[in-house]
Amino acid sequence: MELDSRVPGGPLETKWERHCFELKLVSPANKRKFQIIVVGTGLAGASASATLAELGYNVKVFCIQDSPRRAHSIAAQGGINAAKNYAGDGDSIWRLFYDTIKGGDFRAREANVYRLAQISNNIIDQCVAQGVPFAREYGGLLANRSFGGAQVSRTFYARGQTGQQLLLGAYSAMMRQVSAGRIKVFPRREMLDLVVINGRARGVVTRNLITGAMESHAAHAVILATGGYGNAYYLSTNGMNSNVSAIWKAYKKGAFFANPSFVQIHPTCIPVHGTYQSKLTLMSESLRNDGRVWVPKKPGDKRPPEQIPEDERDYYLERKYPSFGNLVPRDVASRNAKEQCDAGKGVGPTGYAVYLDLRDAIQRDGEEVIRKKYGNLFQMYERITGENPYKTPMMIYPAVHYVMGGLWVDYDLMSTIAGLFVLGEANFSDHGANRLGASALMQGLADGYFIIPYTIGGYLAGTELPAVSEDHPAFLDSQKQAQETTRKLLSINGKRTVNDFHRELGHILWEYCGMTRNDEGMRKAKELIPELREQFWQNVIVPGSSEDFNQSLEKAGRVADFLEFAELLVEDALSRRESCGCHFNEAFQTKDHEALRNDEIGCYVAAWSYNGPGGKPSLHKEPLVFENVELVTRSYK
Amino acid sequence: MSKTINLTLKVWRQKGPEDKGHFETYEAKDISTDLSFLEMLDLVNEKITLEGKDPIAFDNDCREGICGMCGAMVNGIAHGPQKATTLCQLHMRHFEDGEIVVIEPWRARPFKIIKDLVVDRSPFDKIIQSGGYISVNTGSAPEANTIPVPAQKAELAMDAAACIGCGACVAACPNASAMLFVGAKISHLALLPQGRPEAAKRALSMLRKMDELGFGNCSNETECEAVCPKEISITNIARFNREYLKASFGSSEK
Numbered sequence: 099m100e101l102d103s104r105v106p107g108g109p110l111e112t113k114w115e116r117h118c119f120e121l122k123l124v125s126p127a128n129k130r131k132f133q134i135i136v137v138g139t140g141l142a143g144a145s146a147s148a149t150l151a152e153l154g155y156n157v158k159v160f161c162i163q164d165s166p167r168r169a170h171s172i173a174a175q176g177g178i179n180a181a182k183n184y185a186g187d188g189d190s191i192w193r194l195f196y197d198t199i200k201g202g203d204f205r206a207r208e209a210n211v212y213r214l215a216q217i218s219n220n221i222i223d224q225c226v227a228q229g230v231p232f233a234r235e236y237g238g239l240l241a242n243r244s245f246g247g248a249q250v251s252r253t254f255y256a257r258g259q260t261g262q263q264l265l266l267g268a269y270s271a272m273m274r275q276v277s278a279g280r281i282k283v284f285p286r287r288e289m290l291d292l293v294v295i296n297g298r299a300r301g302v303v304t305r306n307l308i309t310g311a312m313e314s315h316a317a318h319a320v321i322l323a324t325g326g327y328g329n330a331y332y333l334s335t336n337g338m339n340s341n342v343s344a345i346w347k348a349y350k351k352g353a354f355f356a357n358p359s360f361v362q363i364h365p366t367c368i369p370v371h372g373t374y375q376s377k378l379t380l381m382s383e384s385l386r387n388d389g390r391v392w393v394p395k396k397p398g399d400k401r402p403p404e405q406i407p408e409d410e411r412d413y414y415l416e417r418k419y420p421s422f423g424n425l426v427p428r429d430v431a432s433r434n435a436k437e438q439c440d441a442g443k444g445v446g447p448t449g450y451a452v453y454l455d456l457r458d459a460i461q462r463d464g465e466e467v468i469r470k471k472y473g474n475l476f477q478m479y480e481r482i483t484g485e486n487p488y489k490t491p492m493m494i495y496p497a498v499h500y501v502m503g504g505l506w507v508d509y510d511l512m513s514t515i516a517g518l519f520v521l522g523e524a525n526f527s528d529h530g531a532n533r534l535g536a537s538a539l540m541q542g543l544a545d546g547y548f549i550i551p552y553t554i555g556g557y558l559a560g561t562e563l564p565a566v567s568e569d570h571p572a573f574l575d576s577q578k579q580a581q582e583t584t585r586k587l588l589s590i591n592g593k594r595t596v597n598d599f600h601r602e603l604g605h606i607l608w609e610y611c612g613m614t615r616n617d618e619g620m621r622k623a624k625e626l627i628p629e630l631r632e633q634f635w636q637n638v639i640v641p642g643s644s645e646d647f648n649q650s651l652e653k654a655g656r657v658a659d660f661l662e663f664a665e666l667l668v669e670d671a672l673s674r675r676e677s678c679g680c681h682f683n684e685a686f687q688t689k690d691h692e693a694l695r696n697d698e699i700g701c702y703v704a705a706w707s708y709n710g711p712g713g714k715p716s717l718h719k720e721p722l723v724f725e726n727v728e729l730v731t732r733s734y735k
Numbered sequence: 736m737s738k739t740i741n742l743t744l745k746v747w748r749q750k751g752p753e754d755k756g757h758f759e760t761y762e763a764k765d766i767s768t769d770l771s772f773l774e775m776l777d778l779v780n781e782k783i784t785l786e787g788k789d790p791i792a793f794d795n796d797c798r799e800g801i802c803g804m805c806g807a808m809v810n811g812i813a814h815g816p817q818k819a820t821t822l823c824q825l826h827m828r829h830f831e832d833g834e835i836v837v838i839e840p841w842r843a844r845p846f847k848i849i850k851d852l853v854v855d856r857s858p859f860d861k862i863i864q865s866g867g868y869i870s871v872n873t874g875s876a877p878e879a880n881t882i883p884v885p886a887q888k889a890e891l892a893m894d895a896a897a898c899i900g901c902g903a904c905v906a907a908c909p910n911a912s913a914m915l916f917v918g919a920k921i922s923h924l925a926l927l928p929q930g931r932p933e934a935a936k937r938a939l940s941m942l943r944k945m946d947e948l949g950f951g952n953c954s955n956e957t958e959c960e961a962v963c964p965k966e967i968s969i970t971n972i973a974r975f976n977r978e979y980l981k982a983s984f985g986s987s988e989k
């Protein structure tokens with residue numbers, strides 16, 4: 099199948115405006131005749147639901163948590179980018195566009211990224227009007243800070259709780275539409291299948307997580323905004339319920355999966371402490387504004403940090419990358435931390451940690467100023483580690499954090515299944531092979547507030563959509579299949595818990611397809627994953643029944659999907675014969691150990707299609723054409 | 736430094752809303768003090784699972800103290816003994832070897848128990864639906880810096896907006912009042928110029944909704960503030976009362 103990104107022609111700057119003009123419109127009176135399903139209530143899903151409802155569509159929205167306000171967007175800490183240039187430091191739409199394309203190591207679509215940068219400013223306006231309490235200067239105007247991969251200050255923030263405040267804004271807009279009767283919320287629901295009728299997405303089958311009941315919901319279009327799949331690695335900064343299941347089911351129904359191996363490993367997380375740890379906690383990148391990263395110069399130096407004199411510390415990021423220093427992009431910072439630890443210079447009980455030291459900033463600005471900027475992060479660090487970061491440097495290590503990969507979408511954010519739109523982290527759209535900090539919140543809200551309201555209208559107005567009801571055989575088939583999977587999971591009654599399998603899968607992916615990759619390791623992973631999957635289906639134990647609240651069953655379904663998906667992730671990594679951004683194959687590196695791109699063969703989006711159980715997925719390449727930026731080697735030196 | 740401890744857990748088990756429920760005792764052995772409280776429960780659940788029994792149900796998601804999904808009474812205190820800490824951020828280093836730990840769900844009339852430690856907090860969503868927002872459609876917002884907000888006001892608004900909606904305040908209140916939750920939302924929006932036009936209407940309708948959903952009145956017990964993991968101050972309740980009084984006298988919408 100030929101992939102058509104449907105990027106409009108004409109100059110980059112006017113593509114989106116012209117496209118909006120050319121899209122067909124649904125008249126206000128007709129909007130109320132359409133039912134739209136939105137799965138997910140994070141920034142992407144909540145902003146989409148609210149806006150579509152304001153326009154007059156009927157919206158049904160689903161989430162796993164007990165309230166839409168708890169989607170994992172809530173955990174985003176550091177901030178959201180916009181090209182307002184309030185700091186007067188030379189920012190512009192063009193610069194935000196360029197930084198994002200470059201940060202992504204030239205593996206994203208120019209037109210999408212440019213649109214994102216254009217829309218960024220409207221997002222800030224919208225959020226302020228909703229009452230998002232962004233940080234302010236004393237004069238009352240909005241404050242900014244810097245994030246990695248940028249030399250300007252363009253990040254808006256609400257203390258260390260930016261995601262929470264943005265999500266509460268979108269959530270409250272949604273709640274307003276609930277009371278207006280335009281949105282119906284279905285919390286504690288898990289999407290088990292996508293229903294496709296005559297080649298078009300027409301509904302979903304969900305499990306009511308309280309009663310266990312299977313439910314069918316028909317619609318004219320389906321939007322997935324189900325977040326990222328970083329939990330495939332078991333340990334990550336994602337929420338416990340984050341999963342690949344929703345988009346994996348869509349993949350099996352014909353949606354192409356793009357760049358599954360592009361996984362971002364965030365440099366500043368609290369290090370792993372033991373086997374029974376369930377998740378890793380991010381220490382926001384914003385700390386790198388004021389924090390300095392270092393290790394002892396001498397390998398094996400076990401002295402406490404206070405006792406290591408200045409000239410025996412290696413501030414390796416400042417040394418290697420003088421112009422960006424501690425603010426190099428995430429992939430670069432992460433690999434460097436690993437390199438230091440692999441060389442025996444890591445610190446802490448496991449030797450897999452480096453220092454993030456705010457001593458100099460505290461001396462310069464005083465503890466109060468630092469507390470105001472990062473107080474909640476310091477508190478979180480103290481809760482988890484039992485150490486006081488005002489007194490002793492924090493220890494950090496990279497952890498799986500975000501996925502650039504996701505379902506393939508065209509310029510309208512529509513997948514290869516007509517009528518199935520994908521927003522937020524669940525799509526692959528804007529971040530190429532590496533996402534810059536503070537750009538995911540921007541993308542989720544751009545998708546939901548400002549893009550989908552236009553593009554979905556174009557689809558609905560231009561498509562003949564005969565009525566379908568929930569007793570259509572396609573719904574019954576999906577229900578039957580989901581019931582069968584559930585029955586199987588509950589009947590195995592083996593000897594290993596779901597968590598145990600999940601941990602092992604995570605270990606395989608982290609070891610063989612993590613921060614750095616090599617062909618041998620990836621081949622090994624390709625053998626280990628199917629073996630583990632087989633064991634899972636023979637030996638997992640899932641207690642309880644399918645007819646009530648059963649968290650073991652929820653988790654088992656998600657891990658079963660991770661066990662299938664992981665193979666595609668590795669396949670994708672192996673098939674890309676270059677390094678780029680977060681994808682670092684040791685065979686392709688410069689002599690300074692930086693990722694070595696190969697633009698001759700690597701300028702493409704890898705989009706995979708499903709070929710049935712046991713079938714090998716097929717790779718389709720969407721060529722990436724750069725007309726407005728020059729492909730250069732990323733340098734942050 | 737990390738060490739291991741043994742605990743005896745007395746956990747509330749209840750199959751569903753109609754079940755009477757009872758305490759069940761579990762031994763939690765060799766618990767590393769580096770584990771979080773929920774990771775300790777995970778471990779106990781692994782063991783229960785391998786015994787072929789039904790593990791303890793509890794809500795959680797972010798496990799970093801921000802989503803508001805977790806929560807239980809630990810030895811009678813909402814979210815447990817450590818101040819300003821959600822259950823997921825509570826770590827086992829705060830427990831003694833050999834300690835008996837009693838774990839119960841939120842107990843408050845408006846929050847029905849779904850299973851074990853899991854309760855239904857949807858009444859909070861209903862309160863927000865009744866007016867906890869600023870009415871602005873997407874695309875109709877003015878340029879952001881045309882609405883300056885004094886830094887101090889913005890800080891106060893942020894203090895109130897930090898509420899995670901976990902429900903500990905309601906669980907701790909002898910009257911099961913939601914005044915801290917509602918006060919925080921009212922304050923957050925009323926402190927900002929964008930929120931002023933609807934302030935009166937908002938205060939009236941949110942209070943009405945809270946009553947209707949069966950939450951009790953505030954009788955200044957201040958238990959809510961004491962357990963709030965985000966240290967939301969009861970001055971927000973005072974601000975709410977002022978907004979409400981202004982609204983009742985000044986507004987035509989009674």
Ligand SMILES: Cc1cc2nc3c(=O)[nH]c(=O)nc-3n(C[C@H](O)[C@H](O)[C@H](O)COP(=O)(O)OP(=O)(O)OC[C@H]3O[C@@H](n4cnc5c(N)ncnc54)[C@H](O)[C@@H]3O)c2cc1C
Binds near residue numbers: 142178336
């Ligand atoms: C700790 C942390 C800090 C971060 N900090 C920043 C930051 O400072 N700046 C920045 O730009 N980005 C940050 N990010 C990234 C950013 O937060 C996320 O990429 C973004 O919020 C994802 O939003 P989303 O709407 O796509 O998905 P989410 O917010 O993850 O929402 C997913 C939704 O889908 C629902 N769902 C999922 N699966 C199913 C299913 N099978 N059935 C039904 N419903 C389902 C969930 O219930 C939820 O409602 C951070 C991420 C993390 C983890």
Ligand code: FES
Binds near residue numbers: 796822
């Ligand atoms: S699990 Fe999110 S606050 Fe505890």
